[in-house]
Amino acid sequence: MELNLSLGTAAPAEVYDTIIIGGGPAGLSAALYTARASRKTLVIDMHPGAGALGMTERIDNYPGVPEPISGRELLDRFREQALKFGAEIVQSQVVTTDLRSDPKQVITADNVFQGRTVIIASGAMGRTPSIAGEAALIGRGVSYCATCDAPFFRGKDVAVVGHSEMMADELPTIANFAAKVYLIPHGKLSPESKEIVTQHPQVVYLEGARVVKILGDDFVTGVEVKLANETAVYPVSGVFMYLTGNRPVLDYLDGSVQTTEKGCIAVNMQDGATQIPGVFAAGDVTCTPVRQVVVAAAQGTLAALAADRYLRKTGRSGSTSPESVDSASGL
Amino acid sequence: MLINEADRQKLTELFSKELNTPVRVLVFTVDVNDVSNGNSDCMYCKETVQLATEVGELSDKITVEVYDLYKDRDTAEEYGISRAPAIAIVGARDYGIRFYGIPAGYEFTAFVSALINVSKGVSGLSLNNIKRLGRIDKPVHIQVFVTPTCPYCAPAVQLAHKIALASDFIRADMVEAQEFPELATHYGVYGVPRTVINEDYHIEGAVPEDTFVLHVLAAAGKITKEQAALAGLV
Numbered sequence: 001m002e003l004n005l006s007l008g009t010a011a012p013a014e015v016y017d018t019i020i021i022g023g024g025p026a027g028l029s030a031a032l033y034t035a036r037a038s039r040k041t042l043v044i045d046m047h048p049g050a051g052a053l054g055m056t057e058r059i060d061n062y063p064g065v066p067e068p069i070s071g072r073e074l075l076d077r078f079r080e081q082a083l084k085f086g087a088e089i090v091q092s093q094v095v096t097t098d099l100r101s102d103p104k105q106v107i108t109a110d111n112v113f114q115g116r117t118v119i120i121a122s123g124a125m126g127r128t129p130s131i132a133g134e135a136a137l138i139g140r141g142v143s144y145c146a147t148c149d150a151p152f153f154r155g156k157d158v159a160v161v162g163h164s165e166m167m168a169d170e171l172p173t174i175a176n177f178a179a180k181v182y183l184i185p186h187g188k189l190s191p192e193s194k195e196i197v198t199q200h201p202q203v204v205y206l207e208g209a210r211v212v213k214i215l216g217d218d219f220v221t222g223v224e225v226k227l228a229n230e231t232a233v234y235p236v237s238g239v240f241m242y243l244t245g246n247r248p249v250l251d252y253l254d255g256s257v258q259t260t261e262k263g264c265i266a267v268n269m270q271d272g273a274t275q276i277p278g279v280f281a282a283g284d285v286t287c288t289p290v291r292q293v294v295v296a297a298a299q300g301t302l303a304a305l306a307a308d309r310y311l312r313k314t315g316r317s318g319s320t321s322p323e324s325v326d327s328a329s330g331l
Numbered sequence: 332m333l334i335n336e337a338d339r340q341k342l343t344e345l346f347s348k349e350l351n352t353p354v355r356v357l358v359f360t361v362d363v364n365d366v367s368n369g370n371s372d373c374m375y376c377k378e379t380v381q382l383a384t385e386v387g388e389l390s391d392k393i394t395v396e397v398y399d400l401y402k403d404r405d406t407a408e409e410y411g412i413s414r415a416p417a418i419a420i421v422g423a424r425d426y427g428i429r430f431y432g433i434p435a436g437y438e439f440t441a442f443v444s445a446l447i448n449v450s451k452g453v454s455g456l457s458l459n460n461i462k463r464l465g466r467i468d469k470p471v472h473i474q475v476f477v478t479p480t481c482p483y484c485a486p487a488v489q490l491a492h493k494i495a496l497a498s499d500f501i502r503a504d505m506v507e508a509q510e511f512p513e514l515a516t517h518y519g520v521y522g523v524p525r526t527v528i529n530e531d532y533h534i535e536g537a538v539p540e541d542t543f544v545l546h547v548l549a550a551a552g553k554i555t556k557e558q559a560a561l562a563g564l565v
Contacts, residue, residue, distance in 0.1 A: 004479070005334060005382075005439040095486055095537065109437065109482025139522040139535035148481035149522045151509055219521060238521065254539035
């Protein structure tokens, strides 16, 4: 029997100079700068293809990259450059944080990371339940976590809604348990995702379909689906949701960081500082008026410079080399 | 061995630093070959005993006691245990911290944390929340339903156990939903973590400490519906 024991938050953790939450252009740019200055840097990335850039098919206007490039490929270059300078990148989801403690704690599903500074760059792909019936049936058949909840649907029919890479990653887990899986994409599946679908004969791919309503009183009983101009009802016991939106992803912060009326992290736009000393934010999570890759990268850089200044000012560094970001960057 | 060598070393070091006073780990199991007890179906009894035993080998401050749910009925009743596998973690006194089902996967974190917190006899909750929980004056039973592969569940279990540590009136159980399907069905568990407080009060998903404590107060009737609404609980 494989128990997959996780020591998680119980295990002692080393202390990073900077922990960056989010592996998009803001987070990876920040990592490039702090790592280049020999600051011990960790990037926690939920999924390389989960963010806005990772899902962008084509970029034509990133300075210095004249040829058309996919968002994923550009992101790979950001990542490669950050790794080259010594940043560590882990793929995991941040569950909660304690940003007031010393050192600050960033807790993921399977670990606790400690950092002297934290840069929040988790993007703005969040959403609130918006499909009719969705909010009322959370935990009653509506699920956002296949690894958590798929076992409850052993031998039952379920729907999977969305076309993201995360959906494709978790589809096999769902298919392992469910009798039949209706895949309702709300968009276009990538060739890689299509390949995964074909490997699971119990998956029924409803190309071009969208869910308009999740049905059920106490528990999910079905989904109402629009396909072309027709509406059909599919009886299912569970619905796994993988849709994205445009709200800042802040749920793991538990309200600890001050936000604006629009639900964005409130920052000093000069350096990304939040109201908590040593905590900075960058990119779409700050609701910058212009959502462009180059702007997110610039904000990540400003946050990295500010984090470095904070570390020098407080004399708190676990780095082996004291070289600063400013000197390393030539600024 | 269920715990690999690297984790054994980490845990040995952790326990030597963090365990203050002795902790008893009471494991309740059933003999799956004994048909006379009417409960020969115990999915992970053997592994739960083995896991607890291996953890017990890592510190002389941890004592593992294995009981048969039926043959040691008095002890089971003393600790309010009616199902197996179950683990009660007891320190200077019994804080009401229980694990129903094997604490494997992500729940192993909650198991280790419970050992440390019970040994210290300190909840680790904020002073404000400890003060709030001081208003509880009647028994409260918290059950957190989990699956071992749920990343959000262990924090919810840890929080529930800390809340139990902070109040003499509160007991908190981790319940592994797949090992106790009848309980999962009874409480309508189709997603985890799902927390049931005093039978009819539910929390869906993992919530922050302040919110969890307010839910406990609401379930115990210590805040009004209006206050609960103001706190965003309903």
